[in-house]
Amino acid sequence: MSEPELLPILGQPPRERRDAARNRDAVMCAAQQLIDHCGVEAVTMDAVAEKAGVGKGTIFRRFGNRAGLMAGLLDESEAAWQASVISGPPPLGPGAPPKERLLAFGRSRLEANLRHADLLLAAVGADTGRSYAAYSFTATHVRYLLSELGVHGDIALLATAILAPLEVPILRQQTGVENMSIDRIIAGWEDLVERVLA
Amino acid sequence: MSEPELLPILGQPPRERRDAARNRDAVMCAAQQLIDHCGVEAVTMDAVAEKAGVGKGTIFRRFGNRAGLMAGLLDESEAAWQASVISGPPPLGPGAPPKERLLAFGRSRLEANLRHADLLLAAVGADTGRSYAAYSFTATHVRYLLSELGVHGDIALLATAILAPLEVPILRQQTGVENMSIDRIIAGWEDLVERVLA
DNA sequence: TGCTAAACCGGACTACGGTCCGCTTTCATT
DNA sequence: AATGAAAGCGGACCGTAGTCCGGTTTAGCA
Numbered sequence: 001m002s003e004p005e006l007l008p009i010l011g012q013p014p015r016e017r018r019d020a021a022r023n024r025d026a027v028m029c030a031a032q033q034l035i036d037h038c039g040v041e042a043v044t045m046d047a048v049a050e051k052a053g054v055g056k057g058t059i060f061r062r063f064g065n066r067a068g069l070m071a072g073l074l075d076e077s078e079a080a081w082q083a084s085v086i087s088g089p090p091p092l093g094p095g096a097p098p099k100e101r102l103l104a105f106g107r108s109r110l111e112a113n114l115r116h117a118d119l120l121l122a123a124v125g126a127d128t129g130r131s132y133a134a135y136s137f138t139a140t141h142v143r144y145l146l147s148e149l150g151v152h153g154d155i156a157l158l159a160t161a162i163l164a165p166l167e168v169p170i171l172r173q174q175t176g177v178e179n180m181s182i183d184r185i186i187a188g189w190e191d192l193v194e195r196v197l198a
Numbered sequence: 199m200s201e202p203e204l205l206p207i208l209g210q211p212p213r214e215r216r217d218a219a220r221n222r223d224a225v226m227c228a229a230q231q232l233i234d235h236c237g238v239e240a241v242t243m244d245a246v247a248e249k250a251g252v253g254k255g256t257i258f259r260r261f262g263n264r265a266g267l268m269a270g271l272l273d274e275s276e277a278a279w280q281a282s283v284i285s286g287p288p289p290l291g292p293g294a295p296p297k298e299r300l301l302a303f304g305r306s307r308l309e310a311n312l313r314h315a316d317l318l319l320a321a322v323g324a325d326t327g328r329s330y331a332a333y334s335f336t337a338t339h340v341r342y343l344l345s346e347l348g349v350h351g352d353i354a355l356l357a358t359a360i361l362a363p364l365e366v367p368i369l370r371q372q373t374g375v376e377n378m379s380i381d382r383i384i385a386g387w388e389d390l391v392e393r394v395l396a
Numbered sequence: 397t398g399c400t401a402a403a404c405c406g407g408a409c410t411a412c413g414g415t416c417c418g419c420t421t422t423c424a425t426t
Numbered sequence: 427a428a429t430g431a432a433a434g435c436g437g438a439c440c441g442t443a444g445t446c447c448g449g450t451t452t453a454g455c456a
Contacts, residue, residue: 017452020404044442055406060444124367132375157363157386160372164362165355169322174358177330188355196393215422218434242412253436258414260434 020062026052027059031073040118043069070123071134074116078134081112085141098148099197105145106189109138110166114175114182117168138163149197158196165189218260224250225257229271238316241267268321272314276332279310283339296346297395303343304387307336308364312373312380315366336361347395356394363387 016024030051034043045066049056063069090096091104113120142159151158164170166189174180228249232241243264247254261267288294289302311318340357349356362368364387372378 015453017403019451023405045444046442049406056444057406057446058404061404066443135371153389154382154386156376156378157383158390160368161359161363161386161390164365164368165359167362167365167368170358170362170365173333178354180355184352185355188352188359191351192356192359192394195396196390198393198396213423215433217421221435243414244412247436254413255415255417255436256434264413 023052023054023058024062027054027062027069028072031069035073035119040070040122043122045069064126067123067126070119071126074119074123074134077112077116081108082137084108098145102142102145102149102193103190105138105141106162106166106193107186109163110171110182110186110189113166113168114171117172120168151197162193162196165192221250221252221256222260225252225260225267226270229267233271233317238268238320241320243267262324265321265324268317269324272317272321272332275310275314279306280335282306296343300340300343300347300391301388303336303339304360304364304391305384307361308369308380308384308387311364311366312369315370318366349395360391360394363390 027048031043031048034047034051043066045056045059048069049059052059059069063072084092085105085108087093091100092108094101096104139156139159142162143155146155146158146162171185174185175182225246229241229246232245232249241264243254243257246267247257250257257267261270282290283303283306285291289298290306292299294302337354337357340360341353344353344356344360369383372383373380
């Protein structure tokens with residue numbers, strides 16, 4: 001099972017220019033402040049550009065589109081989470097038995113998806129493959145754990161089946177429309193895993 | 199192209215005015231033609247308005263927003279599908295054992311989701327509860343079949359878990375990015391159902 | 397330091413979704 | 427038929443995402 005593409009890109013393509021770096025920081029800072037202050041929907045490209053003291057074209061050059069900008073903001077917390085999965089303390093990180101790791105993984109992912117729901121939704125369709133790369137990481141990890149558990153069947157599809165109920169729109173529906181509690185959703189997911197493993 | 203009331207509304211609110219009916223048909227017709235001819239993304243509100251010989255405001259008055267218009271277009275095929283589930287021939291309709299009905303239901307829903315993927319994606323967020331009503335129907339039916347099968351556990355959550363892998367974005371990912379065949383996806387889903395029922 | 401090519405910048409411009417409000421059509425009632 | 431009020435209509439208008447391209451800055455190199 002091959003390692004998913006992690007954050008640091010090793011190659012050293014042409015170094016980033018100073019003005020570019022400065023502007024990128026200003027943009028992400030401005031966007032983050034707008035989110036903290038007024039929510040994700042207040043993050044318009046014009047507002048970010050003005051707050052960052054930068055032209056609108058500059059933002060599109062760096063991030064491709066609005067979704068790309070959101071993906072950029074997501075990157076920090078996402079990288080931290082990936083790190084805790086790869087090398088953090090058990091049961092999320094290595095060291096615990098696979099099944100415990102899988103259960104911890106699901107809970108953790110579910111909470112992360114709920115915590116960053118707005119941002120995740122705003123980041124879908126990012127041209128940058130980052131958004132897909134993030135999903136790819138979770139899928140790869142679940143496939144790895146399933147194979148460790150000796151599960152028989154189409155591992156890739158079972159991983160998808162386990163991950164699908166954790167997607168943001170579904171969690172939104174359950175918590176927002178059907179008034180389910182988080183605990184109930186987690187319990188249901190653990191039951192699902194139990195049945196898939198059996 | 200007259201509007202099918204999805205679920206019968208009991209009251210008899212004021213009848214629809216003739217001009218309104220005429221314009222609604224013209225709008226839906228124009229939108230359908232644009233889809234058939236140039237794809238869903240060519241359905242801009244301006245284009246539909248011009249093709250239908252109608253003001254833009256008229257469309258928004260009837261359909262709320264673009265998603266509502268898409269949901270309106272979806273209604274016909276969706277109603278037909280619901281009818282075939284409720285009163286069509288087995289194994290999709292009544293008469294077959296619950297498990298066979300469930301498997302037929304999944305295959306049928308998967309195919310429908312793939313066939314109308316663009317339209318479904320464009321219809322999310324429709325103000326009209328119709329889009330949600332459509333999902334609600336599938337969820338209710340699956341819950342019913344699960345209870346018929348005497349499944350133990352949180353039926354509502356198990357239904358969600360079974361339905362989640364059939365959602366359009368996930369099918370898109372599997373067929374488009376991961377190059378899975380439809381047959382493989384169906385087989386995987388049937389395996390999932392088998393495990394959940396066990 | 398001076399030069400050059402490439403990367404970068406920024407704001408005017410376009411396309412689209414959605415709103416607003418004065419005008420028109422419809423239809424129940426008389 | 428006349429009428430009046432409510433439902434319907436439509437296009438000008440607005441905010442936002444995204445594009446484009448002429449001018450500017452940077453970094454490597456002599």
